[in-house]
Amino acid sequence: MAWLLLLAWLSACGGGARDGGAMHIEQALFRTEPGAGWEPPPELPLSVQDMGGWAQVPLPHARARSLAEGSASLQAPPDVAWYRLTLPASLPAQDLFLYLPRWQTIGVVAVYVDGRMVYRSRGSRVWNSFNRPLWLPLGSGTGGSSAAPHTVWVRMASQQGVGGAISSAWVGTEQALLWRYNLRSFVQNDLISQTGAAFLVIGLFSLAVGLVRRREPIYLLFFAVSVTCVLRNLHYVVDDHPPPVPDDWFGWVSVNALGWSMVSIFAFALRVHRKRMPRLAWGIAALVVLCAVLTLPVPLLLPHVHAILPAVYIVLTALTAVVAVSGLWASWQARSGEGMVLFAWFSLNVPAAVHDLLLQNYRFNIERVYLAPYLSIGLFAIFLAIVYRRYLGAIHAVEFVNAGLESRLAARERELTASHEQLRALERQQTLAAERQRLMQDMHDGIGSSLMSALRMVEHGQASTADTALVLKDCIDDLKLAIDSLSPADADLLAMLAALRFRLAPRLKAAGITLTWSVQDLPPLPWLDPQAALHVLRILQEVLTNLLKHSQATAIDLATEVRPGDANEGGVVVRIRDNGHAFVPTASAPPATPAGQGLANVRHRAQALGGHCQWAAWEGGGEFRLWLPLERAVN
Template sequence: MAVSRRWRWLGVILAVLAIGVASMPLWLTLPVPPQALVIDQARFLEAGLAPQQVDLPHAQGSRHVQGRYRMDFELAQAPAQPLYLFIPMFSYRAVVELDGDVVLDTGADSLVPGVMLGASALLRLSGGGLAAGRHTLDIQLQAPGIARGYLSALYVGTAQQLAPYHRLRVLVFEHTRMMVLACQLLLLVATLMVWMYRPREFLYGWLFLLLGVSTASYAGLLADIVPDVFDWLPYAFTISMSSVFILHVIALEINGATPPFWLRACVAAVPGACLLAMASGMVPAGALMIGVVTPIMVVSPLITVAISAWGALVKKVQEAWLLLLPLCFFSLATLHDGAIVAGMLDGPVFLSLYYRQLLIMAIAAILMRRLGLSLTGLDGANAHLKETLAEREAELYRLYEEERGEAARRVRSEERHRLTEDLHDGLSGHLASIIALAERGHATGIERTAREALDDLRLVIHSLDIGDRELMAALSGLRERLEPRLRRLGVNLEWSMARLPEISGVTPAHALNTLRIVQEAVTNALRHGPASHIAVRGDTGPQGVALITVDNDGAPYADAGECGVGLQNMRRRAAFLGGTLRVEALAAGTRVTLTLPPRLSGDEADACPEGS
């Protein structure tokens, strides 16, 4: 509670400081040189009227008066240093004469830019110094017709006494104006870039339009390159009048209300009608400026204040509070400027130039706040998505591990099933034969059958170590087991696998079925031959298929065209491998050809068909 109260007081203090700083143009007066000679009285000479004594500062009684001020000052002795005349503020064009000689004509340098802020001047009174005695200063002011001419008190002194105060006014009246314009142009470009990437945010478009049309009020800065720019100033100010209608639209948008169509149409319709009236000559430009443009620009900000107050107090829109204070200052500034134009206040400084930038910065701050909140929400959504994605990845990884474990268990189960069937179909059959032969007392048959059982067991065990693309190694192992056996039987074995292509997708089941087909072909050659020569060759067939051929020189196989049990098993194994088996009876012997695809495939459940 104490911390919250402390922050609340800090916010109040900062708000008071902000109000004080923002209100400085309303009450702050610039310092004047204290040690210089002050000229604060003059004779005002107006055409057709008798001279009158006036106090300085003085504002002329009419907007179109070109009056002359005459002032006398006396020097007790010739000054040791050159003297300067400092005019803190005048409007709008000044021609200064000293003892009848023109020493300064500000011309367009002050006439056009000074329309909004007035001007300041520091001039040397003589090239070689002034003599002692009385001297006369004449200053003729030319007012543009928008506001009355104005002349402040004058100061005569040395450069050291006057120059710092003149530089301060140059900073306030000239450099500040350029800094404000630069800030506005920077905001203009930044708003345009944001609007280009977020075209659905209409507030950025309205702010860009506000910055663009309000820049027209700086047209006087073009006086150096466009000599007749003063004639175009009423048109420029009329264009900038669109800004007050845009402010209504922006205030409604910030409050969450939809601006009516007629209000949006006024942004272009009202200034357009005034421009058309000026261009056609139906209404004098000065009359339109005084009678239409100025009242609209003075009264409209008060309506915008009411809209923002409604949003802040009634609709409880927090952003409306951010806009309300700058709007109040801007409204006071426009009332101040309207009073100057109406002759109710003296002075040439139009404060709306300053407070308009404060208002634009407040609108930009609101939009940046919205953009920041949007990006913060986007960051939060991204963080949530990343967290959700991490959870999903962890879940997928867990499912993957479970599936991999299940696949490994399934493979082990299938291998056990295959091994069981292989042992059952091969070894168990041989053992049954051994038992039957033992019961009958056939010792020779027992030895032969036991050897066949051992070979079959070795074949099964050897196939377990075969991996992908290792079919050639499996066949080499079969050759090593067949050669001693055939040699003992006096059978010549010719073996050549050099031309056999590499086969992929090989599993232990594939290797075992291939070896059993070749072994069965050799066994049949011995059993049904009897063969004395067996040739096992590997070759490449059409489209890259692998061909394994087993030829023997025994008697032609009588059942080559039929489907015995052994041949059925061999063909079933070939089908499992994705290949085919062909048995041919030759003129002198039999040929068995196994055709395998470049990549093997098959169902492990059918890996070991019954029988051998």
């Protein structure tokens, strides 16, 4: 409301005829110049200096504008009007300035001082500096009884049928007039351009948020409202520089941006009051699209936009009223306070549009200001407040949800910690039970079986001292293997082989067999746990025991190598080669025999490790190979 009061004050602020070193000129002489062209001459024409044909008119003064003109007016010569302002001799003898609050027409304006042109409007004839006050230096004052008064002529060349208007003029010193010029320039131009730039920046931020939060289209709609409002107000801040696009296209964007902004506002409001109005929404969108298509500046379609602006604005004003009334009704039905405030303010666009339309057609005092851009400022502030409230509401909702999640997460963590401790205790019990069961099974199958065989032999008197000693040695070897399997191998097969060498070397030496060690570095085997280690040790023990009993070898070579390949094909090989009788078993040895049972156990243990074994002969004796994978599939 403060801005509306300021605008009303500016509209009524005319001051007296004299205001401390400034003169308010409210009368002028007026005449037309038939047959003149668009371009103003550098010097005042003699025909204009002639006193004939001049008529005194009050300032502000306007020439009537028709509602719409045909395309023929675009190629017709202009209507040229002249205004003659005579400066009184009582002005102070200082540098004087001319301050003109507003002029408006579609055409070219030039100002002459004492017959010499000092100003000419530049850029576009259509989108010119109509909303910018004019400030011109006139030179030294005319004080003194013998000085001739200065005379200012204003030449206005206008497109036929569109008319033109000029405000009253002020002449005086810079100190007396500059504050008026600065205040009106700020309100009419700087305020609109600065707030438009701020709105566009906020709209870009909203676009960035909307692209992240795609489920909340209100941010994207806020960006659309900001862009369309900025486009709508561009023609109010145009200066002497021409627009970056052709006049027709600039006019098309400026006019239709009003309809685009209404569509964006209506879509935004649907998200605010959550009232579905599909028929009205589609009707508004269709009418805006139809208006945009029909006003396209293309040949053979319609006259150029600037020639039918009043008629287009009447249609858009009626559409504004429909949007305002429907929005108020929907917000009332939905009991949406935000929607009521939004459309209550938006409804002010209807009287503002009527005011601006009458001002554009020179029905009002031309020194008034256009109200539409200032209503856009208020409307955008309401949009910003709504989005800000929604944003804060979303943050509070997230904080509330996070607080609930944190409490539930803490409770869940306590439950998981308790469950984890229970699982660890149960896992320890299961591990101990499994290890106990494995040891019992190994002792039963190995040491227990050997001891039971020895006991029966002794009880039946079939065991000699040597046989008994051999059985006891086997039992001791089995016990040592079980103990070695419990030692942490850290996936190191070489360390385990070294322990086996340490255990069996004395026995091999006692049997007269030389053991050579031809191993190389091997990669770690992650799956080599105590149970797998025992399988490997028992395989190698069975093979070495068979060599001691049956091969009559005098030398044994144990070697390792790495087979290249990926995790599924690569592996390590343990090779045992002797110089005795080669043992090459058939595909399957009879399981009833001890040899068949031993070979079956070796194959079974190798398959349990995910590997395989092979017996072969070479030119110097026999050979056994055990292939083990680098990684083993988990069953």
